[in-house]
Amino acid sequence: MNDTPKTADAPRRKSGRPRGGAVDGREAILGKAIPAFSRLGYEAVNLRDLAREAGVNPALAIYHFGSKSDLWLAAVARLVEWMAPRRRSLAEIAESGAPYRERLEDFYREYVRVNAEIPDYGLFILQEAVRPTERQAVVRERLIMPSYLQTRPLLEEGMRLGVIPEQDPTLLFFMTIIPISNLFAGSSMVDPLLQLEARGEDLISGVFEVVMRCLTGQSRAGGS
Known part of the structure; x- marks a missing residue:
């Protein structure tokens, strides 16, 4: 029997009376x-x-x-809840009237910080990324697509302005956003090399700088 979710809706409450607490x-x-x-x-x-x-x-x-399947769906719903205020913050940055380069930097800096704060978010996605199950489709639609739909217009704007070299925006999304999540998701493996916890804000700044170079070919101090 396949114990995978058929819907991303929150699991229904079971009948009966629960005990106290x-x-x-x-x-x-x-x-x-x-x-x-x-x-x-x-x-x-x-x-x-x-x-x-x-x-x-x-x-x-x-x-x-x-069931475990329903518990997994509840976990997805909770991750969506966790990300909701952070997505609003990212949307405010992307849609503000600030110069493009400033918005791009603030957007990616915030995204790095979000993943540093909740590494289980990226790890949850990564667990399902390598397994072709019905759960994978749920993760794609509820956890990955919102990031994609939010980020792509910002990348396309950068290409129109000449800040980001012309290229496939979908590929660029996956080559920048997903590695950020994977870095913090794999903290237990990379920590002996990167010392994630000890570096704190320096790590966030370092990741941000690398991402900006990947996006624009320039450091934070360069470009328009």
């Missing part, structure tokens, strides 16, 4: 589920084990989520 229990389970799906992958996650790790009765996991 059910709302807190649901949040506790979901709080464990997101890093578990991100770091272990879907197949390795067990609903009852997550409930025990969250310190709640495993029956609550069944009551609130019903």
